[in-house]
Amino acid sequence: MPTLIIKNRSGIGKTIEAASGRSLMETLREAGFDELLALCGGCCSCATCHVHVEAGALARLPKMSDDENDLLEATSSRDELSRLSCQIEVSDALEGAVITIADED
Amino acid sequence: MDRTDVLIIGAGHAGAQAAIALRQGGYTGTVAILGDEPELPYERPPLSKDYLSGDKTFDRILIRPASFWEERKIAMRLNRRVVAVDAEAHEVSLSDGSQHGYGSLIWATGGSPRMLSCAGYDLKGVHSVRTRADVDRIMRELETTQRVAIIGGGYIGLEAAAVLTKLGKKVVLLEALDRVLARVAGPDLSSFYEAEHRAHGVDLRTQVKVACIVGQDGKASGVRLHDGEIVPADMVIVGIGIIPAVEPLLAAGAAGNNGVQIDAQCRTTLPDVYAIGDCAAHANRYAEGATLRLESVQNANDQAIIAAKCLLGLAVAYDAVPWFWSNQYDLKLQTVGLSIGHDQTVLRGELAARSFSVIYLLQGRVIALDCVNAVRDYVQGRKLVVDGAKLDPGALRDTSRQLKDIAA
Ligand SMILES: Cc1cc2nc3c(=O)[nH]c(=O)nc-3n(C[C@H](O)[C@H](O)[C@H](O)COP(=O)(O)OP(=O)(O)OC[C@H]3O[C@@H](n4cnc5c(N)ncnc54)[C@H](O)[C@@H]3O)c2cc1C
Ligand code: FES
Numbered sequence: 002m003p004t005l006i007i008k009n010r011s012g013i014g015k016t017i018e019a020a021s022g023r024s025l026m027e028t029l030r031e032a033g034f035d036e037l038l039a040l041c042g043g044c045c046s047c048a049t050c051h052v053h054v055e056a057g058a059l060a061r062l063p064k065m066s067d068d069e070n071d072l073l074e075a076t077s078s079r080d081e082l083s084r085l086s087c088q089i090e091v092s093d094a095l096e097g098a099v100i101t102i103a104d105e106d
Numbered sequence: 107m108d109r110t111d112v113l114i115i116g117a118g119h120a121g122a123q124a125a126i127a128l129r130q131g132g133y134t135g136t137v138a139i140l141g142d143e144p145e146l147p148y149e150r151p152p153l154s155k156d157y158l159s160g161d162k163t164f165d166r167i168l169i170r171p172a173s174f175w176e177e178r179k180i181a182m183r184l185n186r187r188v189v190a191v192d193a194e195a196h197e198v199s200l201s202d203g204s205q206h207g208y209g210s211l212i213w214a215t216g217g218s219p220r221m222l223s224c225a226g227y228d229l230k231g232v233h234s235v236r237t238r239a240d241v242d243r244i245m246r247e248l249e250t251t252q253r254v255a256i257i258g259g260g261y262i263g264l265e266a267a268a269v270l271t272k273l274g275k276k277v278v279l280l281e282a283l284d285r286v287l288a289r290v291a292g293p294d295l296s297s298f299y300e301a302e303h304r305a306h307g308v309d310l311r312t313q314v315k316v317a318c319i320v321g322q323d324g325k326a327s328g329v330r331l332h333d334g335e336i337v338p339a340d341m342v343i344v345g346i347g348i349i350p351a352v353e354p355l356l357a358a359g360a361a362g363n364n365g366v367q368i369d370a371q372c373r374t375t376l377p378d379v380y381a382i383g384d385c386a387a388h389a390n391r392y393a394e395g396a397t398l399r400l401e402s403v404q405n406a407n408d409q410a411i412i413a414a415k416c417l418l419g420l421a422v423a424y425d426a427v428p429w430f431w432s433n434q435y436d437l438k439l440q441t442v443g444l445s446i447g448h449d450q451t452v453l454r455g456e457l458a459a460r461s462f463s464v465i466y467l468l469q470g471r472v473i474a475l476d477c478v479n480a481v482r483d484y485v486q487g488r489k490l491v492v493d494g495a496k497l498d499p500g501a502l503r504d505t506s507r508q509l510k511d512i513a514a
Contacts, residue, residue, distance in 0.1 A: 017437060033174045035126050040403050042167065044156075046431035046440055046483075049328045067440070071481040077490065 003096040004021045010036050012104055019091045026050040026087035027099070036102050043087035048075040051103035053082040054089070058098030062089060109207035110136040110181065112417065113198065114214055115188050116351075117141030119150065120383030120406035121214035122169045127414035137180050140198075140206065142187035144468045145238055146172060151403065152177040153241045154265035155433050159272065160245070164238065184293050188215075193376040198354075212413055213355055213366065213374070213381040214406075217348030222257070226319025232342045247341055252276055255329045255339035257316055259286030261432045263345035264299060267308050268434040275287035278309040278337050280329065285312055291441075292451045294464045297433070301457075306435060350385040350399060363386060365399040370423035372413040372497045382409035386463070392428055392444045392473070392491070402430045427492050440484040443474030443491035455480065463487065466468050470496045486510040 002021060007029065010012045011037075019028045026039050029052075031039050039049035054062070059082055069088045073079050083103065089095075112128060114121045117139045123136050139147075147169040156162040175182050187201040197207040219234035221227050233244050254270050256263045259281035267277045279286075285296035303310045315484040316334040319342055328338040350365040361375040365387035372380045372388075383406035389397050408426040415422050431440040437460065448466035455462030461479040465472060465487070471494040475487035486509035490497070493513075501512045 025164075033171065033177060035130055035170075035174070035178075038407065040407055041431055042152055044158075044431065044433055044438075046433075046438065047429075048485075071485055074482070075485040097495045098246050 003091065003093055003098070005095060006097070006099045007032065007034060008101040009034060010011050010104060014099070019095070021091050021093070023091055024087050025052070025089040025091055025095075026085075028091055029086060029100075029102070034102060036105070037086065037094060039087060042088075045069055045072060045085060045088055048072045048085060048106075050086045051076045051078070051106075052084055052086045053080065053101040053103055054084050055099040056082060058095050059084070061094040075106075076103065107197070107205045107207055108138070108183075108351050109197075110138040111138045111209040112212065113206060113208035113210070114139045114212045115141070115198070116186060116214035116216060116383070117143060117145075117182065118214060118216050118383065118406070119147070119169070119403055120216070120410045121212065122147035123407045123410035124212050124214060124382060124414050125175075125178070125180045126170070127411045128417060129180065131414060131418045131420075133418060134412070135209070138183055138206070139175075139180060140183045140186060140188060140200070142185065142201075142346060143237055143239070144180060144185050146184070147176065148238060149403075150236075151431075153238065153456045154262050155269065157238075158235075158244070158266065159269045160403060177425070183362050188354055191271075191354050191376075191379070193379060193400070194357050196378065209378065209380045210417055212354070213379060213385065214410070215351035216382050216384040217350040217401075219344065220347045222319065222344055222346070222348050223431075224316060224318040226326065226343075227449075229319055229321040229326040229342075231321075231322055231340065232319055232344060234344050235266055236348070244341070244343070248275070249275065251340040253278070253339045254341045255280060255337050256343045256345060256346070257282075257329070258345035259310070260289070260345055260347065261287070263343070263435055264303065265432060266343055266345065267303055267310075268306070271303075271306050271308055272435075276309075277307070278339065279311065280314045280316060280331075280337070281310070281312045282315055283312065290445070291476055292445060292448065292464055292466060294451060294453055294457070295478075298457050298462075298478065299437075300358070302435060302437065312340070314462065324459055329444055348384065350387075350402065352385050355379070355381070361499075367397070370412075370425075371416045371421060372409050372424065380413040382406065382417065388424065390428070390444065393446060396447075396467075400428055402428065404429045416498070427488060431471065436479075438479055438481070440477045440481065441474065442477075442484060442488045443472070445474040445476070448473055450499065452502045454503055455505050465502050467499070472497060472502075483509055485514075489513065
């Protein structure tokens with residue numbers, strides 16, 4: 002059960018307890034963040050679940066797939082911290098991580 | 107009588123997003139969603155994918171958790187159906203005999219599955235795939251089902267065929283036209299998916315006409331074809347499209363026919379009545395301005411946002427590029443644009459490699475792409491569709507260059 006700090010688009014942070022095993026996208030949705038559209042429901046088809054993951058935690062996560070990498074190109078605010086939250090499985094690797102919901106496209 | 111400033115009819119993708127967007131935009135009036143299904147808004151696409159396969163439980167496909175709607179003060183009035191609209195009085199009548207008044211009405215009712223019109227359509231064991239209740243019924247019967255006949259080779263029928271084959275069922279898919287996906291894609295994509303399904307063991311037949319469903323003791327036992335052949339089946343799944351649920355609105359005087367007519371701000375011809383999602387017929391710039399209905403999460407979501415903005419006093423016109431996805435076996439299809447009306451197709455990549463794109467052109471302009479296991483083409487192709495890029499077919503075919511470089 003890692004603790005995450007989620008920053009919404011206004012930069013306001015909120016600390017949540019995340020259940021391991023679910024995707025980060027599902028975790029954010031469950032926690033009531035309405036800015037995350039996640040339109041394809043997590044099947045890596047839409048890029049509307051874009052987040053920025055703090056560098057330290059990002060390095061501890063498994064590498065992203067080619068599909069995720071390609072799909073991220075569809076977003077306008079991609080940077081080196083960008084990930085699609087539906088492709089991240091919540092685990093202890095994320096303990097204490099700051100996750101920022103990316104700007105709308 | 108209950109009354110809310112905004113009343114949304116239909117607790118599906120479009121209705122849910124309209125309410126979310128209103129609150130996000132700072133709307134402070136009262137908002138209620140009234141829907142005839144018992145569930146809180148949930149994602150429909152998994153019904154023929156991860157939910158049917160058992161890979162995702164229902165709680166994982168809820169669009170938002172229950173607490174979300176309470177916190178945002180969005181009242182959920184579920185399990186009741188609107189049967190009539192009085193546009194002048196600004197109120198709707200419900201199936202339970204009550205009334206609900208509104209300031210503005212957002213009609214987001216989707217559609218009901220088209221039923222077979224032949225004998226046996228209502229036998230036990232005949233199913234559609236539109237709601238959670240439909241799919242729960244299918245799943246309950248699966249244990250005692252060996253053979254499934256699927257009628258209709260659209261996306262939903264094909265996705266169901268893929269899931270049920272993987273679950274070990276013998277699947278026969280019956281399509282009336284000469285190819286599957288005929289209404290939404292070109293022949294390359296159709297023949298590719300036909301071959302894939304056959305390779306996975308589906309008995310896929312095109313140009314077959316269903317005469318009736320035959321049964322025993324009130325339960326389906328097979329599908330009789332026009333030539334007299336009976337295809338034995340313990341379960342029949344009908345996926346032949348939807349009929350937009352707009353009766354009460356049309357009866358109230360809204361313009362429309364196949365769906366309710368809306369303008370670029372999602373307004374119907376009735377005062378203070380908007381319509382969004384699968385039920386809304388609109389002029390789409392990606393179809394050369396033709397009036398059509400789109401049945402996609404993209405369209406439901408983007409029209410919901412337009413209607414919400416309009417209610418917030420921001421006049422923005424609907425102009426979103428259409429996109430869609432479908433998952434079958436290990437094939438990820440992503441579509442951008444609308445291929446209807448194309449006069450040329452370009453195949454980029456090899457069907458045999460199971461990673462390729464079909465690019466649709468109209469008078470030399472790129473109007474749509476169907477990308478199979480080709481996410482990069484999908485992402486880069488979107489810009490070509492938005493720009494209506496005129497590119498040489500030979501160049502588009504050249505997979506040694508990325509689409510963005512070809513367009514540059
Ligand atoms: C099995 C399946 C798979 C799909 N796969 C994909 C996909 O992969 N990608 C994609 O983009 N799209 C997909 N779609 C399409 C997508 O789900 C729809 O486009 C989307 O749900 C449309 O949203 P909507 O709100 O307009 O309608 P709906 O989501 O259908 O919601 C309408 C709601 O209104 C209710 N209602 C109707 N009439 C009344 C009334 N008179 N009173 C009260 N309530 C009423 C309905 O029961 C329903 O709950 C799929 C659809 C299905 C069924
Ligand atoms: S939810 Fe669509 S890509 Fe993550």
